[in-house]
Amino acid sequence: MFEYLSEMFSYTFLRYALIVGVLVSLCAALLGVLLVLRRFSMIGDGLSHVGFGALSVAYALSAAPMAVAVPVVIVAAFLLLGLSESKKIKGDSAIAVVSSSALAIGVVANALAGGSATDLNGYLFGSILALEKSDVILSVILSLVVIALFVLFKNRIFAVTFDAPFAKSAGVHVRFYNMLLALLIAITVVVGMQIVGSMLISSLIIFPALAAMQIAESFRGVILLSAILSVVSFLVGLLCSLTLPAGAMIVLCNLAMLLICTVIGKCIRRG
Amino acid sequence: MTDLITCNHITVHNERTLALRDVSFTVRKGEFLTIVGENGAGKSTLVKVILGIHTPEEGSVELDRSVIGKIGYLPQQSSAQRDFPASVYEVVLSGNIGATGIFPFYSRAQKARAKGNMELLGITALAKKSYRALSGGQQQRVLLARALCAADAVLLLDEPTAGLDPLVTKELYATVHHLCKEHGMTIVMVSHDIAAAMKYSDRILHLATSVRFLGTPAEYEKTPLGASFGSEENENV
Numbered sequence: 001m002f003e004y005l006s007e008m009f010s011y012t013f014l015r016y017a018l019i020v021g022v023l024v025s026l027c028a029a030l031l032g033v034l035l036v037l038r039r040f041s042m043i044g045d046g047l048s049h050v051g052f053g054a055l056s057v058a059y060a061l062s063a064a065p066m067a068v069a070v071p072v073v074i075v076a077a078f079l080l081l082g083l084s085e086s087k088k089i090k091g092d093s094a095i096a097v098v099s100s101s102a103l104a105i106g107v108v109a110n111a112l113a114g115g116s117a118t119d120l121n122g123y124l125f126g127s128i129l130a131l132e133k134s135d136v137i138l139s140v141i142l143s144l145v146v147i148a149l150f151v152l153f154k155n156r157i158f159a160v161t162f163d164a165p166f167a168k169s170a171g172v173h174v175r176f177y178n179m180l181l182a183l184l185i186a187i188t189v190v191v192g193m194q195i196v197g198s199m200l201i202s203s204l205i206i207f208p209a210l211a212a213m214q215i216a217e218s219f220r221g222v223i224l225l226s227a228i229l230s231v232v233s234f235l236v237g238l239l240c241s242l243t244l245p246a247g248a249m250i251v252l253c254n255l256a257m258l259l260i261c262t263v264i265g266k267c268i269r270r271g
Numbered sequence: 272m273t274d275l276i277t278c279n280h281i282t283v284h285n286e287r288t289l290a291l292r293d294v295s296f297t298v299r300k301g302e303f304l305t306i307v308g309e310n311g312a313g314k315s316t317l318v319k320v321i322l323g324i325h326t327p328e329e330g331s332v333e334l335d336r337s338v339i340g341k342i343g344y345l346p347q348q349s350s351a352q353r354d355f356p357a358s359v360y361e362v363v364l365s366g367n368i369g370a371t372g373i374f375p376f377y378s379r380a381q382k383a384r385a386k387g388n389m390e391l392l393g394i395t396a397l398a399k400k401s402y403r404a405l406s407g408g409q410q411q412r413v414l415l416a417r418a419l420c421a422a423d424a425v426l427l428l429d430e431p432t433a434g435l436d437p438l439v440t441k442e443l444y445a446t447v448h449h450l451c452k453e454h455g456m457t458i459v460m461v462s463h464d465i466a467a468a469m470k471y472s473d474r475i476l477h478l479a480t481s482v483r484f485l486g487t488p489a490e491y492e493k494t495p496l497g498a499s500f501g502s503e504e505n506e507n508v
Contacts, residue, residue, distance in 0.1 A: 037355060037356075038351065152375045155364075155365065155368060155371065155375065155376065155377060156368060156375075158357070158365055159368040162352065162355055162357060162365060163349075165324065165346040166344055166365075166366075166417070166418075167368060168324045169323070169324055169342070169344040169346075169369075169421075169427075170366075170368050170421055171340065172368055213356050217399075217400070218356065218361055218399075218401065219357040219358070219361050220361070221356070222356050
């Protein structure tokens with residue numbers, strides 16, 4: 001086992017995969033708790049499709065993928081979170097419109113550029129072993145910001161998540177926190193897309209939070225447990241993947257965690 | 272008597288429909304004021320205007336210097352909140368959020384205040400319990416304790432008894448009345464429960480986009496408005 005691990009670490013691409021994977025899993029889990037609790041789960045899903053569209057267009061125009069995808073997804077995140085808050089348009093249908101349109105644009109752009117199904121496959125299901133140094137740097141910065149935010153603004157984040165009207169009445173800038181959440185979620189989605197792909201990234205955001213909510217009884221407990229479950233699922237999924245697709249294996253590990261936690265939660269409540 | 276909150280000619284539109292038209296009234300120190308009215312009469316909007324969450328298109332809200340930043344608010348519960356995984360202590364403590372300023376953590380005094388309010392409302396034993404495991408009445412007590420952490424002078428309650436059974440409703444009214452008369456808290460409550468409003472409030476404000484009535488329960492009963500609204504409500508019960 002040890003030999004297997006040390007051999008893995010001797011490859012640069014595997015080291016990158018591990019660093020980026022652990023950090024992004026951590027961020028996705030932390031931010032995911034906030035999205036799930038505020039009933040914004042589908043935003044992660046919508047954003048991943050927008051990310052796919054942006055990457056395909058960037059590829060078709062032979063532009064740098066990240067330079068196109070990051071700003072486009074950030075704008076989409078602001079839009080979707082704003083739409084979910086307004087009562088004029090139903091948030092869930094708005095997300096459906098945005099995400100399928102983005103997916104369609106991506107597929108057409110890919111066809112126009114003469115791309116093959118293999119290129120599409122990489123965007124849709126991830127290519128964890130093709131990460132670059134810039135991804136490592138971006139994920140390190142992202143996770144530092146997210147962790148610092150959770151440590152320093154834990155109380156404010158709780159107040160806004162639990163009851164936005166009350167927080168507003170107490171003078172907390174709810175809109176600012178929503179914007180910040182949208183920004184961080186957008187970056188997490190784009191970086192995470194490269195690991196598990198745009199089809200599967202929303203599971204990285206939602207599964208650990210849901211699993212933790214089955215067991216933990218306090219907000220602090222949910223946050224900590226979600227982070228731990230996410231990182232463990234990533235590591236187990238990656239190590240078990242061998243010849244199988246890593247992204248899908250990670251998602252399956254997350255699913256297993258969710259099922260185990262649901263059973264444990266049921267037992268605790270009954271006992 | 273000091274006027275703590277003064278609303279001057281407030282007009283608000285909610286997405287093109289008129290929610291409040293030319294609403295003027297004052298809230299006096301130490302009183303129990305109940306705002307009644309039908310659904311869509313602008314009651315919740317008025318509460319949000321007083322709190323500064325909504326800015327009125329016309330008119331203004333003047334707060335006495337003693338109450339600025341010291342109004343406790345008990346909003347209507349959302350469905351997402353009812354099964355939120357948070358401990359009771361976490362929820363009550365978050366009532367201090369407005370007083371933390373730029374400091375990221377709660378001070379010892381704020382923690383003591385949260386514990387004091389839990390004691391006052393008889394929920395100390397629930398401190399470590401999960402909010403979602405509580406009954407509706409217990410949840411409202413937790414939210415009331417949280418509101419008290421933010422309130423030094425005024426409590427604004429938006430339909431606190433919605434969805435509670437009659438016995439628990441009565442208990443909650445008694446608690447709020449106690450806070451008003453024994454602890455000097457000024458109460459502004461939005462309510463559908465006209466019988467309880469008549470029993471506990473000092474004054475009643477009947478709202479139907481504009482102010483239709485403002486005065487004591489005894490006066491309200493004599494008006495055709497109070498008589499008809501009261502009997503309708505009772506039939507529904």
